[in-house]
Amino acid sequence: MESSKSASDEGTETASKVEVKQDEFSYLEREFTSELFKLEINNLGIFGIGDFKKMLKSLEIDAAKVKTPHKRDCAFICLKSKEALDEAIKKLTGYVWKGKTLSVKIARPNADPYIKRKNEEQQEDSNKKVKRTVESQTVPLAHLTYDQQLEEKDKEMRKVLTAFGNNLRKLNPSFKLRKDEIPCEFEKIKPSPKIDDYRNKSEFAIGRNSNNEIVVGFRVGSYSDGSVEVGEIAKLPHIPSKVKEAVLKFQDFVRQSKFLPFNPEFNSGHFRQLMVRYSEFSKEIMLVPGMYSNNLTEDDVTELKQSLKDFYSDGEGNLVDVDSLYYQHLGKRETGEMFNPVDHLCGKTHITDVIHGLSFRVSPLAFFQVNTAGAEVLYQSIIDLSEPKENTTVLDICCGTGTIGLCFAKYCKNVVGVEIIPDAIEDAKFNAEQNKINNCKFHVGNSDDYIQSMVKEVVYGTLKKEDLDLVAILDPPRSGLHKKSISAVRSALDLKKIIYVACNPKAAERNWLDLCKPESKTYKGDPFRPKKAIAVDMFPHTSHTELVMLLER
Structure with missing residues (x-):
C-alpha cells in the first residue's frame, strides 16, 4: 500500500512542478494494465x-x-x-x-490520454486557450432564458429525428420516406415544471482545483482531454441548496482526513466521488462516498468508515441532517460483480420520493429519474402515447424501482417489469405494496433473457387472442439496449407497440434503426415503424433532452 504521506507529497509535487514534457507510457511501470x-x-x-x-x-x-x-x-x-x-x-x-x-x-500500448493531451497543450499557443469552467461543462445553456433553452432543444431534437429519418430511408426503402423528412409526428418540447434546484441525484468528483485545494464538485474537463481539475458547484443553478450544503460539509471532512483525494494520473489516493440523493418531498438526504479501496488495508477501511460515522453522528456533519449514510468501494470489481458494492453505515437504508401521488422508496444504486417534477410530465407523456386499455399488459423493460410501471398500473390490466439490479427490484416490490398496487410483478434479470419469456407469459395467460394488448416500455441506460434485447423484442411477434424512452437520443438511433430495419436472420418479425415522438426537458440548463418515441407494427 502507498503511504498517505508519499501520495500527498506526490500530489503537491505534481501541481507545483515546472511543466515539462512527460512520458506518455510511464503508467505501464506504475500499475498492472x-x-x-x-x-x-x-x-x-x-x-x-x-x-x-x-x-x-x-x-x-x-x-x-x-x-x-x-x-x-x-x-x-x-x-x-x-x-x-x-x-x-x-x-x-x-x-x-x-x-x-x-x-x-x-x-x-496506447499512450496515457491525460499525459498525451497535456503534452499537446504545452505545444499550443497559450493565448489561444480558453479556460474551461464548471458552468460551461455542466450547465452550458444557463446563460439563456428558459424559453431560449427550450427553443434550442426543440431544434436539436428535430435534427436528431431528421438524421434518423434519412438513415431509415436508406435502410428500409419500403417506408417511402422523403429526404430530410422527420419519420413520425413530433410534438413541441414539453418544459420542466421545475427549472432550478431540480436534481435529486448527483455524483460529485473529489480532487483538487487550480489552486491545488481539495474540492468536492465537478470535473472541469475529462482525463482523456488532459484535465483532472475539479471545480466548485456554488454557482450551479440545477443543484439544490441543501445538496450544496452537504457537499461543502463533506469537503470539510475530506480536508481534515488523513486519507487523500484520488489522483487518476498516479492511481493514488482514496476519496474518488460523492453521490448525493435528495428528496424535495421528504427533505431526506443520502450520502454515498465512493472510495478507491485497492490501496487501503482492511484496518484503513474500518478506520475510514468509523470516522465517517463519527463525523455525521457526533461531529460537524450532523449540522446537515444526513438521513442515510453509505460507503461505496470503487476498486476493481470481483468476477461476476456488475456494480461496485455499498455498505450501509448509519441512518435510514432508503429515502422516499413521490411521483403522480405514489410514494417510492429509493436505494443507493437504483435508477430513479433525476428530476422528480419532470418525471411527472415524462410519465404522463408515456401513458398518453401508450393509450392503455383495461386489457392492456405493460412490459416495463429496465424498470428500475418500478416508477413507470406503477404509474401505469391504474390505467391497465397488468404490469410486468424486469431490472438487472436486485436492490432496485426489492424497491419496486416494496413500492407496489406500499401503494397498495397488486397488478404489478417485478423480476430480477437481464432484459436479453427475460423479454421473450415475459411476452409468452402474457400470451399464454390470455384466453382470447382478441383480448391480447401488449405494450413494451423500453427505458434503457444512456448507451441503449444490447442488440440481443432488440432481437428479442423483434422476435416477440405478439408485441405490436413499443414506447422507447431515450435520455440520449443520438445514441438511441442505433436501437431505433434495428427495430425498424427489414426482417433478417438476426432480427426476425416485421419491422416496427416510428409513429410519434415527444421531447421532454428533464434537464434544464444542460444540453440534454429526453425523447419518447412510439413505434408500432
Whole structure:
C-alpha cells in the first residue's frame, strides 16, 4: 500500500512542478494494465465483433479487451499475462478463419490520454486557450432564458429525428420516406415544471482545483482531454441548496482526513466521488462516498468508515441532517460483480420520493429519474402515447424501482417489469405494496433473457387472442439496449407497440434503426415503424433532452 504521506507529497509535487514534457507510457511501470500484453491481428477481412469474440473463445483465448478499429481488417486484443500472450500468438499465427490466414504481431500500448493531451497543450499557443469552467461543462445553456433553452432543444431534437429519418430511408426503402423528412409526428418540447434546484441525484468528483485545494464538485474537463481539475458547484443553478450544503460539509471532512483525494494520473489516493440523493418531498438526504479501496488495508477501511460515522453522528456533519449514510468501494470489481458494492453505515437504508401521488422508496444504486417534477410530465407523456386499455399488459423493460410501471398500473390490466439490479427490484416490490398496487410483478434479470419469456407469459395467460394488448416500455441506460434485447423484442411477434424512452437520443438511433430495419436472420418479425415522438426537458440548463418515441407494427 502507498503511504498517505508519499501520495500527498506526490500530489503537491505534481501541481507545483515546472511543466515539462512527460512520458506518455510511464503508467505501464506504475500499475498492472493489459496494455502490456497487446496483440494486433491482421488479415481478418470483413468481420463482426461478435463472430470474432466467438472465434477467440473457441481457441480458449481469454482476452481482457477486444478493440476493432473503424474500417480496418484488423483487431487488437489485450491479454492478462505474458504467458497468455505467448499462447495466443501460437494459436492465432497462421490460423485460417473465414478463408483467410491470420497474421499476428505484438502491438504498441496506447499512450496515457491525460499525459498525451497535456503534452499537446504545452505545444499550443497559450493565448489561444480558453479556460474551461464548471458552468460551461455542466450547465452550458444557463446563460439563456428558459424559453431560449427550450427553443434550442426543440431544434436539436428535430435534427436528431431528421438524421434518423434519412438513415431509415436508406435502410428500409419500403417506408417511402422523403429526404430530410422527420419519420413520425413530433410534438413541441414539453418544459420542466421545475427549472432550478431540480436534481435529486448527483455524483460529485473529489480532487483538487487550480489552486491545488481539495474540492468536492465537478470535473472541469475529462482525463482523456488532459484535465483532472475539479471545480466548485456554488454557482450551479440545477443543484439544490441543501445538496450544496452537504457537499461543502463533506469537503470539510475530506480536508481534515488523513486519507487523500484520488489522483487518476498516479492511481493514488482514496476519496474518488460523492453521490448525493435528495428528496424535495421528504427533505431526506443520502450520502454515498465512493472510495478507491485497492490501496487501503482492511484496518484503513474500518478506520475510514468509523470516522465517517463519527463525523455525521457526533461531529460537524450532523449540522446537515444526513438521513442515510453509505460507503461505496470503487476498486476493481470481483468476477461476476456488475456494480461496485455499498455498505450501509448509519441512518435510514432508503429515502422516499413521490411521483403522480405514489410514494417510492429509493436505494443507493437504483435508477430513479433525476428530476422528480419532470418525471411527472415524462410519465404522463408515456401513458398518453401508450393509450392503455383495461386489457392492456405493460412490459416495463429496465424498470428500475418500478416508477413507470406503477404509474401505469391504474390505467391497465397488468404490469410486468424486469431490472438487472436486485436492490432496485426489492424497491419496486416494496413500492407496489406500499401503494397498495397488486397488478404489478417485478423480476430480477437481464432484459436479453427475460423479454421473450415475459411476452409468452402474457400470451399464454390470455384466453382470447382478441383480448391480447401488449405494450413494451423500453427505458434503457444512456448507451441503449444490447442488440440481443432488440432481437428479442423483434422476435416477440405478439408485441405490436413499443414506447422507447431515450435520455440520449443520438445514441438511441442505433436501437431505433434495428427495430425498424427489414426482417433478417438476426432480427426476425416485421419491422416496427416510428409513429410519434415527444421531447421532454428533464434537464434544464444542460444540453440534454429526453425523447419518447412510439413505434408500432
